[in-house]
Amino acid sequence: MSFAVRLVIARCSVDYIGRLTAHLPPATRLLLVKADGSVSIHADDRAYKPLNWMSPPCRLEEQPGVWTVVNKAGEELRITIDEVLHDFSYDLGVDPGLVKDGVEADLQRLLAEHITTLGEGYTLIRREYPTAIGPVDILCRDASGGTVAVEIKRRGEIDGVEQLTRYLELLNRDPLLAPVSGVFAAQQIKPQASVLAADRGIRCVTLDYDGLRGIDDSDGKLF
Amino acid sequence: MSFAVRLVIARCSVDYIGRLTAHLPPATRLLLVKADGSVSIHADDRAYKPLNWMSPPCRLEEQPGVWTVVNKAGEELRITIDEVLHDFSYDLGVDPGLVKDGVEADLQRLLAEHITTLGEGYTLIRREYPTAIGPVDILCRDASGGTVAVEIKRRGEIDGVEQLTRYLELLNRDPLLAPVSGVFAAQQIKPQASVLAADRGIRCVTLDYDGLRGIDDSDGKLF
DNA sequence: GCCTTTATGTCGCCG
DNA sequence: CGGCGACGTAAAGGC
Structure with missing residues (x-):
């Protein structure tokens, strides 16, 4: 009752x-x-x-x-x-709950699995790389061995660039990692975010979720 | 129907x-x-x-x-x-709507009315001072005539400091205003926000909403 | 418990 | 309509 x-x-x-x-x-x-x-x-x-x-x-x-x-x-x-x-x-009873697909966590997993989306020769260091001010979505190396911090958003806005900037500032204080460059990756990037990123030397990459999911046949979802 | x-x-x-x-x-x-x-x-x-x-x-x-x-x-x-x-x-009909009190707009109005809360000799230039990247909550002058940008929050967190930092950066490019100093004013300021503000030379001020309202007898609310 | 970030955030204002 | 900031933001996840 x-x-x-x-x-x-x-x-x-x-x-x-x-x-x-x-x-x-x-x-x-x-x-x-x-x-x-x-x-x-x-x-x-x-x-x-x-x-x-x-x-x-x-x-x-x-x-x-x-x-x-x-x-x-x-x-x-x-x-x-x-x-x-x-x-x-x-009395409705207990609900089995919502099943979601396509949130940031999915994007992150897919990009980590296909890290060469960012460029030939890229290799994954780890996802959720821990720092004192929070985890970096993806840390990886580019073809020349340079460290790259990646911030992933579904929709790339100015806040995300600020966030990545803070991470880069911190990571670049670590002599074992520095110099660390930044990539801002999102399904869609707003113009102001793009401008701010450019101003700070951060590369922007637009992600194709369906494309990434399409090449991801690891769990047999393809057919 | x-x-x-x-x-x-x-x-x-x-x-x-x-x-x-x-x-x-x-x-x-x-x-x-x-x-x-x-x-x-x-x-x-x-x-x-x-x-x-x-x-x-x-x-x-x-x-x-x-x-x-x-x-x-x-x-x-x-x-x-x-x-x-x-x-x-x-059929519920149209609702007369909610009446709120105590949100950021109220804080801003009260602080503008009692700008000397920030210090003796402070004078208001204007509220919602417009800039290309959005309005500054309060722009005022200190006792020595220096320009001060104030960012107001109910709860002061790191984002608010970032926001004020962007405003200060922009305002300081204007030779008519520069140098502009910053004040971060909130009812409660989180330690990390406080640390970041200090690092950037921004002064933090804790606001007492009830106190400000108490000395505000302009609309006869006092008794 | 404090801190962080995410969110189908939503909402309102203003250019 | 888009940009921007506030919200009783809430909710989730890590330390």
């Missing part, structure tokens, strides 16, 4: 006091209470994002006319209910 | 092909269709985030057993419906 979604249509007003203060004047809305304890208040727009919400772990206390939801950090959501227009619950 | 939330409980499987590829095996889920055209598929967990969704603007085509949602970019969500267990619609 407790493990069910609950859908309530109600005329209500809402106050949130937590990381910020927010208020919703009275109106008719959808209240969605999930088995994980979360509560969200939806209008008929804003895509899937609720107007207001409380994420689990939190506790919902239901009194006549007032729902109070609090979490451990002391954030509070107070829903004042003027009128309940619909109240329905259904 | 079309301007209503629609709540469907159904046993379904889902495929998304767009920015990535994703699949949901058959299970019972909540389908939420909003008047704005969005469709979201919820399990009984993950707080307010759906397992899968399509944001507006998009078009839902409903055939027996298959819903197809496509948007302009060619992304597609295909919902195969094995069994409808519940189907309910309700």
Whole structure:
């Protein structure tokens, strides 16, 4: 019974006091209470994002006319209910979950497997090369033996260039590695990122995910 | 009729092909269709985030057993419906919307009104000072007449320091302004951000939002 | 627990 | 419409 979604249509007003203060004047809305304890208040727009919400772990206390939801950090959501227009619950059970393909991790794996995409004679040192400020996506060597740090993004934007710049700055302090050059690899690279990369001597490479996946027959996906 | 939330409980499987590829095996889920055209598929967990969704603007085509949602970019969500267990619609009407207080814009306004929080003799030049790479939160002068660029965050992290660094680099190319010094102001500043700022000669200032609001009696909020 | 990065991020503003 | 920055960003993974 407790493990069910609950859908309530109600005329209500809402106050949130937590990381910020927010208020919703009275109106008719959808209240969605999930088995994980979360509560969200939806209008008929804003895509899937609720107007207001409380994420689990939190506790919902239901009194006549007032729902109070609090979490451990002391954030509070107070829903004042003027009128309940619909109240329905259904036990969905546990969901098997989403299977994804084509996220950055997949790009990284594919590029590491086909590191010569970056150029003839390239060899992989390792993926997720650890540094004090975080892991470098791929560290490899070019044909002349020079070290190359690769930052991979699905969509290459200015932040990614900044990130690679920080890595390069750090890696070049290591006399065993230096000089380290940089490659910014992404399925799509925005012009400003490209300009910034050029300004910093970083090479940009556009990745073809389907192409990389196509030549990757290691797991028999090809046919 | 079309301007209503629609709540469907159904046993379904889902495929998304767009920015990535994703699949949901058959299970019972909540389908939420909003008047704005969005469709979201919820399990009984993950707080307010759906397992899968399509944001507006998009078009839902409903055939027996298959819903197809496509948007302009060619992304597609295909919902195969094995069994409808519940189907309910309700017209919520337009929502008056959320009123927020305490976000970065409020901090910026308060600091601009009390610019001497940064030091005796500071004077405001302007908020949102425009540059080619985006607006500087606050530009002001210190007691000695030197230009100061201020970047404001609720939570000061490394990205904010990078951002301010880019602004300073640009502003310092303008002979009418140079030399421009930097202040990184936030309600809370993370140690790494603090270290990076120090390394770049940027001063860090911790803001007290309630304190600033307290001395701000301009709109009679004090009592 | 703190730190990092990723995300189908989403959202809003402004040119 | 694209660029840019904020967000109650959330969530995942490493140390």
